[in-house]
Amino acid sequence: MNALVAILWKDLLSEWRSRDRVVAMGVFALLVVIVLYLAAPPGSGPEARAHVPGLLWVAWSFAGVLGLNRAFALELENEALSGLALAPVERGFLFLGKALASFVLLLVVQLASALAFALAFDLDLRPVAGRLALVAALGAAGLCTIGTLFSAIAVRTQYREVMLPLLLLPLLVPVLLGAVRATNALLLEGTLPWPALQLLLVTDGVFAIVSFLSFEVVLDE
Amino acid sequence: MTATTPLRTWQHASAVALAVSAALWAFFVWRAPIDAMQGPIQKILYVHVPVVLGAYLGFFLTALGGGLYLWRREERWDRLAAAAAEVGVLFCTLVLVTGPIWAKGTWGRWWTWDLRLTLTLLLYLVYVSYLLLRSFTEGSERAARFAAVYAIAGLAVIPLNYFAIDLAGGRTVHPENLGRGSLGAGMRAPFALGMLTAVAAFAHLLVRRLEVGALRSERDRREAEAFREEA
Helix, strand or coil: CHHHHHHHHHHHHHHHHHCHHHHHHHHHHHHHHHHHHHHCCCCCCHHHHCCHHHHHHHHHHHHHHHHHHHHHHHHHHHHHHHHHHHCCCCHHHHHHHHHHHHHHHHHHHHHHHHHHHHHHCCCCCHHHHHHHHHHHHHHHHHHHHHHHHHHHHHCCCCCHHHHHHHHHHHHCHHHHHHHHHHHHHHHHHCCCCHHHHHHHHHHHHHHHHHHHHHHHHHHCC | CCCCHHHHHHHHHHHHHHHHHHHHHHHHHHHCCCECCCEHHHHHHHHHHHHHHHHHHHHHHHHHHHHHHHHHCCHHHHHHHHHHHHHHHHHHHHHHHHHHHHHHHHCCCCCCCCHHHHHHHHHHHHHHHHHHHHHHCCCHHHHHHHHHHHHHHHHHHHHHHHHHHHHCCCCCCCCCHHHHCCCCCCCHHHHHHHHHHHHHHHHHHHHHHHHHHHHHHHHHHHHHHHHHHHC
């Protein structure tokens, strides 16, 4: 448990000092918002707004992949990854620390880009802010759990920046479908459908368990 | 006696089974009546439905081989996973090629985002990524570990995808004829023989691929030995 807190603190502190991951993810998400705004039907009418939930998750998942790619690239410097592998602690907690750090960073980026979306598409997010935050956090949790596991794998392969999205995106479908569906109902009808929420909760649980248990063999060096 | 000798026996047995069942299957497909509604294009289903079996068998064996490798750390289980993934991807490619040809003739369009179509496509992408992961990872032991983890995660996601696509309104428009037993006279035999042929073809290709894997690891072992002797 101490390892979890130590890793989380270390990742957040180094991010606070350099701010490179959050800035890169944030700028990237903003660029995605602009590109998607230009690609969506013109104006900010209901037709354009109907696309917002899907577009929002495109921006968030791309920014998430970008951040996750850096999560372990950082540990390659000075062989820090070998140090982590040798540490006499339960590796599952190392995983949870890394995943939580990525999760916190993604939440920050999600908040900033949701505001950008609200401005670009003229949306009033205030009435649904709390429930939208819940859906965003559940989606981010799914993305960061399985994403952290695959980031640890991808970082040890050739073409690692390409490998992570290739590994991650096909498995992310349940998270994205659940999250887009929930966000859609929330933004267009103001309701939060239980089946979509249920799918997100179950998927997050399965991903967390699979990643926690498999991290042991992924780091084995 | 080399490591490949028992494989040779299986190779011959599966080749004979494949030849016999394929010949019978071709004969019964040729004899099968032309579907009154769909016309001759319905006969592509005698290929399409059986190869689905091979695809799913391949992906199941990949995850099983990966799981056994992580448990026992024996190289042969990794060879099974790698072989099953390659053969499974081949069968799944056939599924995704024959399906749309039939769909274009019957439904009038190549593709719909139907539950089973989407599931199969996603599964296909997972296993193509699996093969890419294997080829982009250096060191056979590391590749085996990474691939095993990915195969197990890929299997775990199948039921989740099922619920997800169902939730997204991907109603299934897939025919359920086999389950309902509404096959016309003379259509049952080609389906059954097609299944048998697909399993025999799967087994034969799997055994051949396992042999390649065994020969490769034998070569690596000999090279390592020669290297040690030189040093």
